[in-house]
Amino acid sequence: MSALKFAGRAERIKASPIREILSVSNRPGMISFAGGLPAADTFPEVDALSFEKGDLQYGPSEGESYLREYVAADLKKAGWQVSADQILILTGSQQGIDLVGKLFIEKGTEVAVASTTYLAALQVFSLYGADYVPFDVDSVNDAIAQTKPAILYANPTFQNPSSEVYTLQQRQSVAYACEENGSLLFEDDPYRELCYEPCERQPICSMTSHGSWVYQSTFSKTVAPGLRIGYLVCSADLYPKLLMLKQASDLHTSRVAQRLVMNILHNEDLAIRLEKLRHKYKAKRDAFDQSLHKHFSHLAAWNKPSGGLFFWLTLNSDKNIDTRQLLGAAVESGVTFMPGEPFFADGRTASSCFRLNFSGASTDDYDEGLRRLAVIFEKQMLEC
Ligand SMILES: Cc1ncc(COP(=O)(O)O)c(C=O)c1O
Structure with missing residues (x-):
């Protein structure tokens, strides 16, 4: 029997750590701070x-x-005039990452990413063969002018994992850097509506005057992720190509799921739904922050996020700690968290960072879950 020969890209496929952690997170009794549920x-x-x-x-x-x-109409309410003809409904916004990857990336294509980046975007870009160009948003034009990457990928509002939000000036710099240097501006914006304090949220793509761009968002975080309904809006030059790639990929997004989303939003006005979500998540964020102060104040540093679903922590240690090594002990003690390493495009093996999600777990479990995690992290830090 002859050996099967896989395409080169198959060698670059890496299992998504988050999907693996999610499979243990579903075990009965497990307290999960891992996924963005x-x-x-x-x-x-x-x-x-x-x-x-x-x-x-x-x-x-x-x-x-x-x-x-x-x-x-919803984007228009946010002050951005786009036509329905520019919108492509996606099978989850994860599909948008795949379509953009397919359209632009082959082995050696340069993609500019922030110092921490959504791990499943890195998974897709790497599969298509991307090389990464790191950018710091405060000097974005220098980095982009030097390398002129094919794509700049940004998640500028409550970034996954850091929850960072770009200021107006930073947004304008990103738009300028992409337009000046002929890079595709790819803006991924799933958390925009989950905002607990006033902050800048204007889509960067709405600030462009020429140049190519793709903006995407999702109903996963505002309605329900199991429906798998996201969407993208793009500059006119890209729409026909992205549409053909979508066709080739799955013909179309489930019509039943699209109808369900629409019916849900007819039954319950989105603005009211969002108000309730913000109220609930803000209270959860505050309770989580309090529990963190109780158990982690001597172990790690973090910023309280002004929106989104995550706390991003850095251990107070002189050594770089590989937080992946602590996951086994955490799972054994009945808690999951997301190690920091897969969020770094530079492939670092020890980051001392980790991400905790506060939306999925019950508030009643915060204290106990964080207490158990703190024991594990403290032990590791003492042994280092
Ligand atoms: C930054 C970012 N982009 C895209 C996605 C994918 O979302 P979905 O495919 O559910 O729309 C997520 C999900 O967590 C995300 O955090």
Whole structure:
């Protein structure tokens, strides 16, 4: 029997650490601070979910026109005039990362990323063969002018994992750097609506005047991730290509899921839904911060996030600690967290950083979960 020969890119596939951790997070009794899971009690009532028989037929690759128009109207409320024709409904915004990767990246293509980057974006970009160009947002133009990367990928509002938010000036610099140097501006914005304090949230793509850009967001964090409905908006030059790639990939996003999202948003006005979510998550964030102060103040440093779903912590240690090494002990003690290493594009093996999600776990479990984690981290720090 001859040996199978995989495509070169298959050698670059790495298992997503988050999906592996999520599989243990679902064990009964496990306290999970690992994934970016929305609180399950914010999901819509299942009885309210309905679709139409026509939704069982094949549908348009662009997505349902009612949902594209809804998204365009929603962006308009945020002060950004885009046409429904520029919108492509995605099977989760993760699909947008894959489509952009397919369109632009081959072995050796340079992609500019921030010092920490959403790990599943790195997973996709690496699969297509990306080389990374790190940029610091305060000197973004220097980095981009020097290397002229094909893509600049940014998650400027409540970044996953750091929860960082770019200021207006930083946003303008990113838009300028991409336009001046002919790099695609790829803005990934799933957390924009989960805002607990006033801060700058204007999409960078809305600040461009020429140049190519892709903006994407999702209903995963505001409605329900299991529906797998996201969307992208892009400059006119890119739409036909992205549409063909979408067609080749899955023909179209589930019509049933698109209808469910639309019906949910008809039953419950999005603005009201978002208000409730912000209220709930703000209280959860504050409770989590308090528990962190109780158990981690002598062990780590962090900023309280002004939005999004994550705390990003750095251990107070002179040594760089590989936080992946602590995951086994954490799981054994019934708690999961997300080690920091997979969020660094430079492939560092020890970062002393880790990410904790506060939306998924019950507030009642914060204290106990963080107490158990602190014991494990403290032991490691003493042994180092
Ligand atoms: C920055 C970022 N982009 C994209 C996604 C993918 O979201 P989805 O595919 O559920 O829309 C996530 C999910 O956590 C994310 O944090």
